[in-house]
Each structure stands twice: as structure tokens, then as C-alpha cells.
Amino acid sequence: MQPRADVSPVRRRPAPPDLLQVLGERFGERFSTGDSDRQRHGRDDSPYDTTPPDCVVFAASVEEVAEVVRLCARHRVPIIAYGAGTSIEGHIMAVEGGVTVDLSRMNRVVALNAEDLTATVEAGVTRKQLNAALEGSGLFFSVDPGADATLGGMAATRASGSAAVRYGTMRENVVGLKVVTADGAVIRTGGRAKKSSAGYDLTRIFVGSEGTLGIITEVTVRLYPQPEAVSAAVCAFPDVAGAVDTVIRTIQRGVPIARAEVLDALSVAAVNRYSLTDLQERPTLFLEFHGTVSSVAEQAEAVQVVAREHGGLDFEWAIDPAARARLWDARHSAFPAILQLRPAARAFVTDACVPISRLAGCIAATIEETRTSSLMCPILGHVGDGNFHCIILADPNNPSEMAEAEQLNQRVMRRALESEGTCTGEHGVGMHKIPLLAEEFGEAGVDLMRRLKAAWDPLNILNPGKIVSMW
């Protein structure tokens, strides 16, 4: 499926030969116009066709990023930041051509401030790299999207994950950023204090800006002390509704669940096959509790009472760290597992997020709709946040399947908007949700976004064609 021209009008602005020459001389082996490098950087986990940049620069420092931005500004050529390429909304696609700056080699942990519960890392550090660096410190970083994304990419898409219900998303967990602006200046968006009322919230403006307002080169995040006790469990249910309602009622009673993920029977089957687990192939809750020994026991008891009221079967516990790690690895691998259900297909991942009282209804209506679809559509979700994904698998060589998948995606998004929710809880706008933003915020709201973009990136060189349409 091509990026649709009607969605975000684009102007091809390829990097001219003299820009390519200057970049090549400056960056040597860290510059590439090779087909494989370009193809790899023009493809993410979205269902859209590869859209490669004209060249790739592997940056090693913030100064180098600023240098590339200034060169692109001089030539009015797009520049696209690239982390791990795990976006599922086409964020990294070079729809107007231009230069991709790959930040994955900027992967130093700059500072661990254990006493302040913060870490500062270069943008290319991945969430697993950060947690590995924290081993032995008694601290952890909480945001865990399925993929091993980079912290820069996670900040840029306002990512979340399974622990957001307790610890928040990147919105709550980014303390400050170092950013290269469209004119190649380097700014810091804040210090390391836990809170601040110092002017416009630059940090929160860049978090979720998808590379369109600046290029994030360094991220300071909050850390949390490892809880004294952790236990995890899975619990099967006769239907998805029972699993969803169990989480919602538990949260409404104030039980601070650390993780609460629902998978439908098809997702569980995919996980079993991919991760060699032997979970019952029914709608299933994956739960985790953090706290002291006694508070974890209390939380677990409270959830079990609610689960029984909603038809939940027995809890299977994973107490020791290895068993828990296997369980959550299986959950985090659900996306590749589901892709393996139909290896030649591409996935449209819906990302509706609604107030929790509306979640069960939204999921039920989505399930009803998928029953009449010819496509495989497993469902899973971060229930505690009101966020669920329907992963629609379609054959990219079959236009009617691709169209059906897109229609289904559109209906899920519209239902979210009708339910006082959002079309994207954690994946971002990319190219294809631009029209939805006008429904979500109104034309006046989108106009503010467009004016912000024009004020901060007047040449529209920073990842053009994403979030807002400027042409």
C-alpha cells in the first residue's frame, strides 16, 4: 500500500548531488547511498511500502546531527531521524526524499543519577540497553513497548507499554531532552528537577512530535526503585469482556496493578506457537503486582476476587524472576508472533484509546466487526489505559484485502473518537492519521499544530508529511 497522496500532499525534494557530495566527504564510511542501507531505512513495522531516503548518515554526536540539519536547511532538503525502525505508523518514511540521520550509534549512557532516580542517555540507547545498564543499581526504567525501541524514538512517539497503567508513558517519564532544532541550534528542554513551572513545556512539546519539530539527541528519564516483591500471573477467561471488566473494576477500586494486559484466544495461540509457551488458548489476562511482600499479596487477592466475579479461571503464578521474564518476553513478542500467523501478510495495528468505562463496549463492537471480516484480526490491549490493538493481517498483493484492512482500522478509530477517546494511544500519527486529527481536535486545533510547526520549522525540513500537512 502506497502512502496515500490524498492524505498528506507531498513535494519531492530529493537531496541534490552537491549535498550528497558534501555529506559523503564529511562522514566517509558513515555516509551511504547504497541501496540496502536506503531500503532498510525506508521501512518500518507499518503496512506501507518502503519509501527510502536519498542517503543515510550514521551520526555519532549531537554536533554531527546539528551539522547535518544545517546542511539540509541550506539545501531545503528533508531530514528524518531514525532510531530502531520499529515505528508502526510510517514515521521514518522519506515521503519527500531527503537525508535520514541514523542515531543508533549514539548509544552511550551519559549519566546514571541513582540518588535522583534519573538516567540520561543518548537517543540511540534502547530500552533493553538502558535496563541492562541499570542492573545491580536496584532501579529500573518502566516504559516497555513491545519492540526494543530507542529512547529517542520512544520519546518522539510518546510511547508507552505494559507498565504504563502504574508508571505512566513517555509523557510522564521524560524529565528533559537535548534537541537539535530546525536551524541547527542545540537546546536543553529542562534540568533534572521532578517538576517545573518554567514557561512553555518544551519537553512535552517535543515528546510525541515525531521528529517534526526537532531531532532528539539525548533523553533524561525517570527511574523507579525495584519493588521489594514482584509477582506475575496469567488468568484465562471464557470471554474477552470478563478479562477487560476484571481490570477496570480493579483499577476503579484503587488497586495499583503494575501491568494488566489482555490477549484474545487467537493472540494466545500465536504466542504459544512463537514463544513455545503452553498457555490455555482462551482470552487471557497477564498481570503483574509490585510492592512489599504483603501489599503484593493483598493486590493479588483483590484481583482474584474480582476475576472470579467475571468468570476468571484459576490464576497461574510466575513468582521467580526467570518465570516472570519468560512470561513477559512472551507478551512482548506478541507482535512478531502474530505476524507469523500469516507470514506474507502486513499488519494494520489499530491503536484506539478510550476512557476505561467505554473500553469493553469498544472492544465488543470491534470483535463483532472482525467476525464479519475475511481477515485474521487478533486483539490485545493495555486494558488499564483503555488502549487496545486489533492487528489486522492483510496480503499486500491483494488490494481488496488491503482496502478492507484500512476500512476496519478507520472504523475502530472513529469509534474511539465517538467514545471521547483518541485514534492513537501510543503509536502516533505518522502519515495516515492526519485526517483523523481534524476530527479529534477540530480544524482550529489542527491549525494551532500547523502554526507551531511553521514557527519552529519554517522550511518544513523536519520529517515532512507527518502529524500535520503543510503543503
Place this chain on the structure above:
Amino acid sequence: MQPRADVSPVRRRPAPPDLLQVLGERFGERFSTGDSDRQRHGRDDSPYDTTPPDCVVFAASVEEVAEVVRLCARHRVPIIAYGAGTSIEGHIMAVEGGVTVDLSRMNRVVALNAEDLTATVEAGVTRKQLNAALEGSGLFFSVDPGADATLGGMAATRASGSAAVRYGTMRENVVGLKVVTADGAVIRTGGRAKKSSAGYDLTRIFVGSEGTLGIITEVTVRLYPQPEAVSAAVCAFPDVAGAVDTVIRTIQRGVPIARAEVLDALSVAAVNRYSLTDLQERPTLFLEFHGTVSSVAEQAEAVQVVAREHGGLDFEWAIDPAARARLWDARHSAFPAILQLRPAARAFVTDACVPISRLAGCIAATIEETRTSSLMCPILGHVGDGNFHCIILADPNNPSEMAEAEQLNQRVMRRALESEGTCTGEHGVGMHKIPLLAEEFGEAGVDLMRRLKAAWDPLNILNPGKIVSMW
């Protein structure tokens, strides 16, 4: 002390007679040019001289606010939003003249969505009004600045309070806003979903924008289930450092304290006199624990162990709700209590916020400095957030006292910046911290703020002279 012209250059833009006439005809008894109304709306809890607007409109709806904004835009006259007037940074001062729109009559609770743990209120609802409306629901709203501020004002200044250490500030607790923009359009910044990746974070851009980017007319906030058990305690210490270190060590161990406030001996004496309490007049921690019965007991035990290591004396407990309410009323009244120490004085309230590992050092250096000052300077703080206030009392008729107070304030702010902190943790920028922002974010960062302001308010009519200097 006059608002200093060197800080934020202003251009007087008084409301012309024809604008006053149109407003008078349109709003009748809800329009005033009377001296007492104008004086009252030109004065907050800052140390600066009254700076009245040319008139006051008491708005009753978002449509009326939009109407006033459009009229002001047509005449290029400033418009200043006013809630409860409890700002301590001069936010509501009409430094260029213009129209103040008083939102205090917009005090309806629009919706209580108990199942979703959200409430939507008009901007003029105060935090106490909201919590009164929540009585019997089993829910509460957590953000509690000392004053009974309006939710609109709290959102506009990114306010926090004693419970932010556990529940976050307005940054984390505003779910969405209704806002009138500079051209009189009405927008919604988001739905009611707990999280969102839908484009630029309009909600977080308006939170903390101090009325300079739009006028907030409706606020949707997060609510929390009342914990099963609550207990509060006070604990005296031989010195402030012991009290501060106790909180920091406790947080670093992951104990989820709900409130942790430190008052120095002078603040406690002021509170005793004002609230008729009989606390020991020593540096004192005010603590509160939320959770189940057993987890509250565990938290309390954990803190007591740490407190003893830091010289803490016995805990005095306030278990029953009435005793707790008395304790926190006393704490929330600390500001008026301190003002009573020297009734003719005005207060310069410093608002440094630093990483918690730097807090003890910053407070110690500040205490050292106040020792050599001729002024009374009680200190209190939201220790868990790294935020403390030194309340410097100076005679407004004594220029050397006022200058000394301002110098002390400046030194506290600079020390915060040197400690990777911020010059304002929760009070905002107003007029007098504008030069500090350039130190905190650099010229390039302030330039982004200025470009945002120019893009969204090209006529500079929204609360001009605050946060950024546009002339």
C-alpha cells in the same frame, strides 16, 4: 515594588472608550470600571504593586469569553484571565492595561465520570469546590496548592501541592482542556482517554502557559479512589537537614509516601500562632500515608526507621479524619500564617526545585544566607519533589529591604539552576523570572517559546508581559 520595566518591556495599550462602551452594553452588571473591582483584579499574592486593568468582565460561559477575546483582538487590547487571584508571581497584573475577564462565576461541575476517574469542571471551580462535589463518590482530586485556587488558574500555572510527590502536579493530572484561542476560536485539546499520541501535546502546551497562549475555560482532571486507609503524622527534628534527608532516603527506597512536607522552626511557630496548634517549634516533617491498612502500617514503619537514623524525635499521629484535616489545614495555612509574622510586609516566595540529591545542599546554603540577612525568612518545602520555598518578608515602604529580598530570591534561583534545577517548581514565571528563563533554557530555547507565542497570539493580546518578552 513596581513591575520592573527592564524585565519585560511593556507598551501601554489601554482599552479605548468605544471598546469599554461595547463591553458595558453587552455585559451590563457583569462589566465594571469601578475602582474597587479594578484594584482587586490588579493585585495577587505577589510582592508587586497593584496594577489594575481598565475594566473587568465577569464571564458566565465559554462563548462570552470568546466574544471578549474577539473584541479585544479587534482593538488590539490585552486580555487577562482571572480566577481566584492567588498567584504569587504577578500573573494577573495588567502591565499594559486592557480587559480582565473574571472566570470565577464559571464554577459548574460539568461532569463527574466516576467510572473513568475523571471530572470536567468550568475553569472557575476551586479545588475545594471540586472536592466538595466529590463527597460520597469515594474519589478525590489530588492537587492542593496552599490557596483555594481555581482549576483554571492551577492549570495555567502548572500548579502542584503537598500530594504531588505521590500523585503528580497539574502536568500529570490534566486530561484535557477547553480553550479560547487568541482569535476567539474554541478548541478542545483532547478527549478523556488516559493517554494519547495524537499529535502535538496541546494539553501540555496550555498547562503552564499562564494565560499567554489561550484562555482555559474548562478543565478535565484525573481523580483517584480514596485509599482504604490514611494516616498522617508529624515528626520534629533537631535540624532541617535531618527532616529533608529522611524524606529523600525514604523515596529512594521506593516507599510511596503520599505527602512529605518540611517546615522550619519559624514556620511552625507561625502556624501554631495562626492555626492554634501546639506543635513543637522545631524543624518538622508533616507526613501522610495512603494505602491498605497493612501497607500504610508498613510505610509508616519504614519512614520511622529512616527518621530515627536522621535524629527524628517521636511521631505524633493523626489517624482520625478530623485530626488529619486539622493538621493539613494548618499546613495549607502556612502562607497566611507566615504573613502574620509581620503583617505590614510583603512576601517574596522563592520557588527553587532541584534534583532531590541536591535539595539538602540548596536548603542548607539558603539557610546560611538567610542567617546573614536582616529579613525574616521562614523556609518550607515539598521535599519529595525537591521543591522548597523561602518566604522572605520585606517592608514595601523600605526600598533597601525590598532590594535585599529580591537579591536573596535571585541567589536562590541561580543556585537552583547551578544544581540542574529550575527557578520555579510550581509558581510559574510571571513577570520577574523572564531573565532567568534565558539562563535555564538558553537563548535558543527562549527563542522557541517566543516563536510559539508569536504564532499563536500574533497581536500579543493574551496576558502580555508574562513568560516571554515580545517587544
